[in-house]
Amino acid sequence: MKLRQILPVFCFLMTSLVFCQEKQITLQDIWSGKFRTEGMQALHSMKNGKQYSVLNFDRQSRTSTIDIYDYKTLEKVKTLVSSADIAEIRGFFDYSFNEDESKIILTTNSQPVFRRSTLGEYYIYDVATKDVTKVSDQLVQEPTLSPDGTKVAYGFENNLYVKDLKSGNVEQITTDGEKNKIINGITDWVYEEEFSFVRAFDWNADSNQIAYIKFDESEVPEFSMDVYGSDLYQTQHVFKYPKAGEANSKVSLQLYNVDDKSTIELSEDKPGDFYIPRLQWTNDANILSVQFMNRHQNELDLMLFDTKEKSMTNVLAEKDKAYIDVTFNLTFLEDNSFIWTSEKDGYNHIYHYSKDGKLINQVTKGNWEVTNYYGFNDKTNTIYYQSTENGSINRDVYAIKLNGKNKKRLTQKDGTNNASFSADFTYFINTFSSATTPQEYTLHQTKTGKLIKSIKDNDRLEQQLEAYVMSEKEFSTIAVNGNDLNMWTIKPADFDPNKTYPLLMYQYSGPGSQQVANRWNGTNDYWYQMLAQQGFIIVCIDGRGTGFKGADFKKVTQKELGKYEVEDQIEAAKQLGQLDYIDESRIGIWGWSYGGFMSSNALLKGNDVFKMAIAVAPVTSWRFYDTIYTERYMTTPQENPSGYDENSPINHVDKLKGDYLLIHGTGDDNVHVQNTMRMVEALIQADKQFEWMIYPDKNHGIYGGNTRLHLYKKMTNFIHRTLGDKL
Secondary structure, eight states, rough: OOHHHHHHHHHHHHHHHHHHHTTOOOHHHHHHTTTTOOTTTOOOEEETSSSSEEOOOETTTTTEEEEEEEETTTTTTEEEEGGGGHHHHHHHSSSOOOOTSSSSEEEEEEEOOOOOOOOEEEEEETTTTOOEEEEEEEEEEEEOOOOOOSSEEETTTTTTEEEEEETOOOEEEEOBBBBBEEEEEEEEEHHHHOOOBBBEEEEOOTSSEEEEEEEOOTTEEEEEEEEEEEESSSSEEEEEETTTTTTOOEEEEEEEEETTEEEEHHHHHEEEEEEEEEEEEEEEETTEEEEETTTTTTEEEHHHHHHTTTEEEEEEEEEEEEEEOOOOOOOTTTTTTTEEEEESSSOEEEEEETSSOOEEEEESSSSSSSSEEEEEEEEEEEEEEOOOOTOOOOEEEEEETTTSSOOOOOOOOOEEEEEEOOOTTTTTEEEEESSSSSEEEEETTTTTEEEEEEEOOOOHHHHHHHBBOOOOOEEEEEEEEEEEEEEEOOOOOOTTTTEEEEEEOOOOTTTTTTOOOOOOOOOOHHHHHHHHHTTTTEEEEEOOTOOSSSSHHHTTTTTTTTTHHHHHHHHHHHHHHHHHEEEEEEEEEETTTTTHHHOOOOOHHTTOSSEEEEEEEESOOOOSSSSSHHHHHHHHTTTHHHHHHTTOOGGGGGOOSSSEEEEEEESSSSSHHHHHHHHHHHHHHHOOOOOEEEETOOTTTTTTTHHHHHHHHHHHHHHHHOOOTTT
């Protein structure tokens, strides 16, 4: 009698457990942030090397704090700043210290301009006195404290200003700034997008000189976008955008003397068009380093300007048959010798040069890539870096002596490791993830790499995901066109090799990029998991032109963007279609941005292989894209017309056979909706049927409100309709 009563309960518990482990991922789950990982926000190592600061936010009290923690114990030492104690502000969401950490810039309000640039409201917090000073009543750009903490420089309406924090006086140091004409100290659109920086000014070590770049974009053609908004009439956003082959901003290097309020131009006799992608003061307050590049970006000069003697020296000149990647790795040591990274031996490695540019030694060597440079410990003569020595899909942290000896691997887990070192290099906080482990933050001893203790993990997320049907992301290689290409595959959890499945291929494929990497899920990975449980196999392949396998592999696409990368995707799809469990009549491909360019080309040039393609925000002709990016890989359309036209999908619309979904945002300042409009017109004139979706006023990311959910519903339905008819 008792057994009969207990058995149904036991069966119910077992049924519930099985049911809980079979939850299906939904688009609502994905875009509600349900699977978001936890991290350490705005981590900063304090100068004493014993403590670090983190930005915390209490949602209940709506209070922001900068909290100080002890490396050794990981215990909270104190709260350095709390918005609850500052009457002038409600809260802040970012912060930065000056050189001696006596003052902090607090970001309290921010409005995006382009991808990296913002207009913001900022306050200066004095750590000793707890006084708070508002930088400006206007929304300004890139406020930067002088090293001695007495002044702050910032950009406003294309001009530069310096505020004295003692007197409150504001000095306008440029006056010729004008929208769509002259920009002082803040990069123009194309520098921001392609050279990855916004602040084009820098304080010297003595806080008495500011070097800055002036951009004269008067002759750069304008691009305009309608902004539809919610008013009766639309407005227009007009900005300077140099398309391939068109005029760039004319750049010049300026030097402002804080003491006598004078400005001089530091001229450099460079023939033709050139770029200034980096400027940085050395440890000597009178020596400024500047990097110059020619328009083709295959020649780079590192110049040192002596602002006292008004002289300049070219200390390093690099040339490449294709192009040179600009980095942020330049580091000047105490004796003004410097650390530099270069691909000149075929792989990206670390080099040590004397202050006059003579090579002292190549620090790292091998058929692998240095992927991050962390810093140099002058007390132990040790460099710390991240690399692909453990395989191109993995990242590990290493230490090596400046002379290239005694290399030591400091991380042990296979996956993606990224270190944040204490200021004195005694400790480092490692961020680790892999395809099977979400981000975990651990404290390590730098000397040995030994784990001290865990700081934060995402066990809660792992436990949450145990309730869902999840498939393994399988890593492998595929031999295509003479190369072993990295690949990952996601199959349905109940995969049966005796059945046939439709195949969806995802790729980005842009120069130097990587999508096949041993790291934790991005948002799209959950979408792929959802599609896998709905009966699709998802594959991603990094073809020729992608990164971290050497310069030759990466740069083979030079002057022919979209040729070899497309050939690789088509050939890979043919090979995969021969597998017994792949239905070769139901193969699709999708991508975003460069990936949309690729998926469009693959569908057109591989019309006997691909049944469908989705292209989100694609480039449809390289003639429509910007100078710096496009010409880096293609030179100009005047020099290379066939490279531009033979590989642009807009010129192959007559080949369309399969199903094509084209998606774009009208507010895309990066890849203009012009690309899609011209593609649409070409398809119409070729009498080709297709589907398309336009998102009003959405930028290149196509997000905001319900937008992402709507977009992914649209794509999911299209995939089911075009590939899933036999499911």
